[in-house]
Amino acid sequence: MKIDILSIFPEYFSPLDLSLIGRARSAGLLRVDVHDLRRWTHDVHRTVDDTPYGGGPGMVMRPEPWGEALDSLVSDDSVLVVPSPAGEPFTQAVAGELARASHMVFACGRYEGIDQRVIDHFSGREISLGDYVLFGGEVAVLAIVEAVARLIPGVLGNADSLVEESHTDGLLEAPVYTKPASWRAHEVPEILRSGDHGRIARWRRDRSLERTARRRPDLLDPDALSPRDLAALTE
Numbered sequence: 654m655k656i657d658i659l660s661i662f663p664e665y666f667s668p669l670d671l672s673l674i675g676r677a678r679s680a681g682l683l684r685v686d687v688h689d690l691r692r693w694t695h696d697v698h699r700t701v702d703d704t705p706y707g708g709g710p711g712m713v714m715r716p717e718p719w720g721e722a723l724d725s726l727v728s729d730d731s732v733l734v735v736p737s738p739a740g741e742p743f744t745q746a747v748a749g750e751l752a753r754a755s756h757m758v759f760a761c762g763r764y765e766g767i768d769q770r771v772i773d774h775f776s777g778r779e780i781s782l783g784d785y786v787l788f789g790g791e792v793a794v795l796a797i798v799e800a801v802a803r804l805i806p807g808v809l810g811n812a813d814s815l816v817e818e819s820h821t822d823g824l825l826e827a828p829v830y831t832k833p834a835s836w837r838a839h840e841v842p843e844i845l846r847s848g849d850h851g852r853i854a855r856w857r858r859d860r861s862l863e864r865t866a867r868r869r870p871d872l873l874d875p876d877a878l879s880p881r882d883l884a885a886l887t888e
């Protein structure tokens with residue numbers, strides 16, 4: 654997969670050189686290029702913003718630099734993602750969808766946002782990480798790139814990790830434990846040390862259902878649960 658990121662703060666993306674993503678880039682599984690939007694300005698001050706039509710506080714990002722930048726990066730196979738507080742919710746399902754794209758272009762807005770005509774002209778997909786407002790799209794792009802990159806075959810060393818993690822099956826993942834068996838008088842649940850993999854799998858499913866019902870009842874779809882699952886929720 655090829656990823657292009659446009660921002661007035663390209664240095665925000667140095668973390669993408671680290672760890673798994675850094676290794677994926679070195680292995681050729683992923684190519685990430687970051688571009689300074691000011692490269693497509695032509696005035697001495699390299700201006701990227703102006704006052705909003707209709708008045709109101711703050712500044713809006715001008716369409717011209719975005720238009721020239723996106724003309725040079727976007728093709729018919731590209732998916733343009735524009736992080737925005739007004740976007741569709743970013744979910745694991747959306748991450749899975751984006752992971753199938755061959756080319757993603759991310760437009761990082763700042764100030765009050767990007768002139769809407771840019772997003773409309775390039776059929777950008779506005780995506781929100783949650784109901785809060787950041788200073789810009791850069792932090793959101795880091796999160797989206799990480800969530801998508803780990804779904805690309807070969808990026809995550811152990812693909813099994815994808816199977817039981819939160820949201821893969823629509824539920825929150827069960828709690829996890831490691832050695833020592835006793836830590837500050839807190840014991841690891843005995844069943845996890847039993848070696849009975851069938852009972853362990855059931856225990857984890859029950860904990861996942863309980864945790865989801867308690868913290869994120871909105872994720873529960875009773876029609877998608879087995880009678881055994883429903884029984885676990887009513888115990």
Ligand SMILES: Nc1nc2cc(Br)ccc2s1
Pocket residue numbers: 736737738761762763764765766781782783785786787788789790791793
């Ligand atoms: N939650 C989010 N806040 C923002 C703010 C700006 Br400015 C641009 C993108 C995003 S995504």
